Amino acid sequence: MDLELLRKTGAEVAARDDVKYLLGWKQGTYGYRVAPAFVENAAGAAELIFSPLCTANLATYLTLVEQLPVPRGEEPDTRKVALMVKGCDSRAVTQLLVEKGIERDEVVVIGCPCPGVVDPALLAEKYPETEEPAEMKWDGEDFLLIRNGEETKISRDELLAEKCRLCRYPNPVVSDEMLGEPVETWAPGEDKGVEEVEAKDVDSRLEYWMDQFDKCVRCYSCRNVCPLCYCQDCILDRLNPTWVNRSVNFSENTAFNIARAFHLAGRCIECGECERVCPANIPLGKINRKLARDVRDKYGFEPGVDPEAEPFQASYKPDDPEDFIL
């Protein structure tokens, strides 16, 4: 990725009168951290980066940012929000268009063709983090890690995030402007994580997930980070009716996680953010990918690809599978 082009484009877009701010990535405060950047003017664009560390899906901010009451006599700020998107992130934008979470003319989408990002946990495990912010680059087929001025070449296979290994849309599916040439797509590998769970018998699967959900602290970061979990008032927070009790225990945690995953059936665009942010390391991606795969294989549907598509959960086909019906 040409950083100069990125920053130049970013500066142009951020300077536009009809743009409120540009969402991009910037270097974090230490180690491998990358922070979302809210760039409000051309100068701010100087800190933008795009690297294998840019895992965050910025599309979540399109619906996360609060809509405040407009004081009497004032007009609401209707300027556009610009954002940089990887392939997966762009699917979130498309899905939001399908669900009318945003209108197309409310956003400026800057597409970043993405050769795949790293798994940050794996990276930190293999190459311990330093207090100095580190840099990372794509280097041909490999990743190049630069810490404390020292360069380390790391093979792509070693660190590539699972979601990227399985990615089928490395190039943004929606954009107003594309930064650089599209990357060549690759054959998505087998989803071993999902298959491993599927291969277990039903009791072992329950045991596996019991162990996982038992760890859940119900911080709701998985929900909050998800670009498609954007209800103002989540049913899982409600008390009347109570879908899930607030007490934190295996039963309620499981109910919470099932409900969360189910609400994303046919909507999840597999950006993997839920799993990345989980402080309890629950492999949420497996659940979401399992459903996404079933939606794809059994129902021939893929969310976040076609802005004109009927929402999966609000449509049907007369010949939908019904082998499970008595």
Added chain:
Amino acid sequence: MSANYEPNIVAFLCNWCSYAGADLAGTSRVSYPANIQIIRVMCSGRVNPLYVMNALQQGADGVLVSGCHPGDCHYMEGNYYARRRLGMLKDLMEFVGVDPKRFHMSWVSASEGHKWKEVVEKTVEDARDAGPFEGFRRRQIDW
């Protein structure tokens, strides 16, 4: 599992076909296991898939959703939506380790009193096979 374990089944039936079919089973004095409790909804499309999860969490050992045959929905399409949503839910539940025997869906028309009996028998038998649902059953924690 105790030998005289009786599964507790919660069933959601659409008013126009399956509930009427269950009524017909009654009118015809067709006898079937008493383990099943019916909640009447207007259409199988009304059944929020999370009801299934909720029923299991709240003490059901098995759940049944029954609606009109495809094409027969009183509301034209509700059963098609139900089929898609509940099919996905079944996939999800199985993946997290809920025995697929605990959740069934069926099409029972207003004229199928006998089919209703068969569906109930199958549902009860399967839930009996699967045993009491412990899984993520909500229970009073000690303290």
Added chain:
Amino acid sequence: MSAMLLNKEKWPEFVGKLTGKNVWAPQSDGTEMRFAPVGENEKVVLDYNNTRVPPKGALFPQTETMFKFEIGSDKVEEPPLDQEVVVLGLRPCDARAMTIVDKLFKWDIDDPYFVKRQEKTTLVGLACNEPGLNCFCTSVGGGPAATEGLDVIMADLGENYFVEALTDKGKALLDETRDLLEDADDDAQKQKEKLSGEAEDKIKRSVETEGVPEGLPGLWDDPLWPRVSASCLGCGTCTYLCPTCHCFDIQDETEGIDARRCRMWDSCMFSEYTLHTSGHNPRPTRKERTRNRINHKYSYYVDKFDVIACVGCGRCTNLCPVNIDIIEILRQVKEAL
């Protein structure tokens, strides 16, 4: 009280002696360490940096049943809370956090749940030899071998653990295991001090707190708040994983006519935390919530209890999904003052 040594080979026996009590110790959940009750014959390994979730749950569980009752009757049942608990191997920062939380729970009235649990709990700490990347305990009144809040302090000296009782409760615990311990000599004492000094040197990050408690309220409308909170997801990671955060919610949960009133951790970062029934929210956005979090820790708490409600464990910074870094926020606060 006198220092002693526990040979590491005797460590399993030491743990075994405590099994009459409910022993909590760091255990791996497969990927991360967390405090959990130790089952019989379970090995306890203290080779860890710190747990993701702090051990505050030992005194302030994430979900606490306050009492059980029956709908439509006067029957109420209170929890016994008579279980003796030993928390093994908690870090000095987390122990210190308990003394900070202690002030709140014993402020106007004593919180019976906290107090009863505290009475029955013995905290056995483990000094840090290898502080974490974002540790800054030394900036907020703690240290890698600080003893505040602990009943026993341990330090890893290689072959042996240095063990020292700090309170009567700690002494009682060591008395029970006296036959496994030997007296520590001066060398051991010196080695322990050396290690803790080295550990302090290894702490790379720090915050400057001088003037912050008094100055923070004056920065109410400072542009730093929207800046540092813009990317916040509004999740509960920073607060749930904070050893000093102590907010809770109270709910009645029912099953038929059986009901229980419980309290569970709550987070000021959640949008509904301050949401009024009317729909009005005095902290309508993540900006106000972030500002509150920092103010509460670094100003209001100081004002009320004369101590910063942050022990510098670094968890919020380590685990924030969007790199909201409390050290960086405090740097900007300081800059703005």
Added chain:
Amino acid sequence: MTEKPKVGVYVCHCGINISSTVDVDAVAEFAEKLPNVKVARTYSYMCSDPGQVLIKKDIEEHGLNRIVVASCSPRMHEPTFRKAIADAGVNPYFLEMANIREQCSWVHEEIEEGTAKAKKLLTASVAKVRLLEALEQKEVDAEPAALVIGAGIAGIQSALDIADAGFQVYLVEKTPSVGGRMAQLDKTFPTLDCSACILTPKMVDAANHPNIELLTYSEVEEVKGFIGNFDVKVRKKARYVDFDKCTGCGDCAKECRVKDRFPNEFDQGLSKRSAIYLPFPQAVPAKFTIDPDNCLFLKKGKCGKNPKCQEVCGTEAIDFEQEDEFVEFRVGAIIVATGFDPFNPSRKPEYGYDDYPNVITGMEMERLVSASGPTEGKVKVFNGEEEIEPKEVALIKCVGSRDESVGNEYCSRVCCMYVAKQAHLIRDKLPDANIRIYYMDVRAFGKGFEEFYDRVRRENVRYIRGNPSEIFKRGNKLVVKVEDTLTSTPLEDEVDMVVLGVGLEPRADMRGVMELLRLSQSPDKFFLEAHPKLRPVDTATDGVFLAGCAQGPKDIPDTVAQAKGAAASAMIPLARGKVPINAQVAIVNEATCRGCAFCVSICPYSAIEMVTVNRFGNEVEVARVNEALCKGCGSCAAACLSDSIQPKSFRDSQILPQIAALGVMK
């Protein structure tokens, strides 16, 4: 906020229907302890007047504001109890019924399990009733017009009655002519009136009535909306003959290049017609139709140099360019009078219908004895070698009726009499023939039926009790193999002709109508009425009524009576000009709606639209329900991720406590 719920629970014995399997007293005693329950009582028949009075009195005395009736299915008596509590000043929607009869006492045998289950069902009902909301019954205008589907005698009669009452009627018939099955019959039992003679005047009336728009050779394509306001779309199939220009002279049919080549449906295939045809001489309208499957020009694009019909038509009515047309209109009620199919005896191969030309069906016999039929009323059959006047005639009843092997358990109700009638007609034409009727039972239940049956027997027609097992050929005779069950004698009866008294079956094409109107089938596969006793012409779809054999086999007087009943019912909304709309509609919580419009995509009635609202100065899109269109199915609610759209009386907050109640009580 609504006042605190005070629940009254009423457990019905239903004579011994419930109390024999459910300990009703124990159930009531149990109910008394449930939260918010003030009164719990039992009564022998809750639905009876004293039963209702009991409830009303309690409402008054105890200030009850929620009522649970544990009795039969709500599909049976929900309206009864709604009305009862409304009379006592309680909102009729503050009622919940626990179905402890159809779904409990009638299907379980042990009193322990019946009682335990009744308690659970009741607990769930009490849990829900506390959370119900008061609903308001609203009304919308009804279109003063009706659609009648099918123009046989049932459809014609219904149409005429409604039209005579002054309402517009659209009478839609699939075939080119009205008349239906009755037009094919020769004489009618037991009076022996000529069927055509009594029917044709009505056919003509239907065509000429100023309030009837007759749409023949047409099919209903689409029905949207609801009682009072059905929007109907009808496809008028192309006849390829200009309706206005055709004089019905018939020159075209005579000159058709494929003249008299195709089986004439009206004559049950016993005669042939051309590709351009009039179904039968008295057809209404008397307009010719080109059969596109057989017309050379339509099939191959070529018919000699020029199609002959076109050449000879004096009014230039032939129009090969004609296309299907669509007619759209709105009606307030719909009558389904789509009739039946005669049983196809090919499904009973042992009777050799497909093998022997002298085995014929009752319908074919009707045409054979008809003076206007293919043989001009002469009873003649081809025995495989020659055409003969049969000397030995056997008629077999219950072919395809009361026969589980073909899936029809029901009695077709008309066969006993039409077979008797046909025996009489054969006797008339062949005074010397030996006629016998094989039967299982003789059911001569109608007015004049028994007398007619006696008369036929006196006419030297032998009734032999026995259900033939096989018909085969021996020489030029047919052998009917049967056991005379009165004498236990096996017989091999040699005959010249067999008439199969075929029964009536649901129409093979009924599924289309079912799907259009959301109708159900009863176990016999005919259309299901709303209640077998009390609402025999109504259906589960409000505003849709049944007439004639579409609902089940019946003879002509019963058909006409039911047609008149259906017409009367259909006229209720038309005459009132208003219909109550469903009160249990969906409602949107606009404060939490996120505007995704999933509900809009789902709603089969287009009852939901997105509207822009001002939310504290910001314009946001939210869903809004048109209550007149919403049918309360709740499909929207199940898809709403934020639970912002909920059907009243079936809200999540009302259903989840039901689930909890059923789950907790093991």
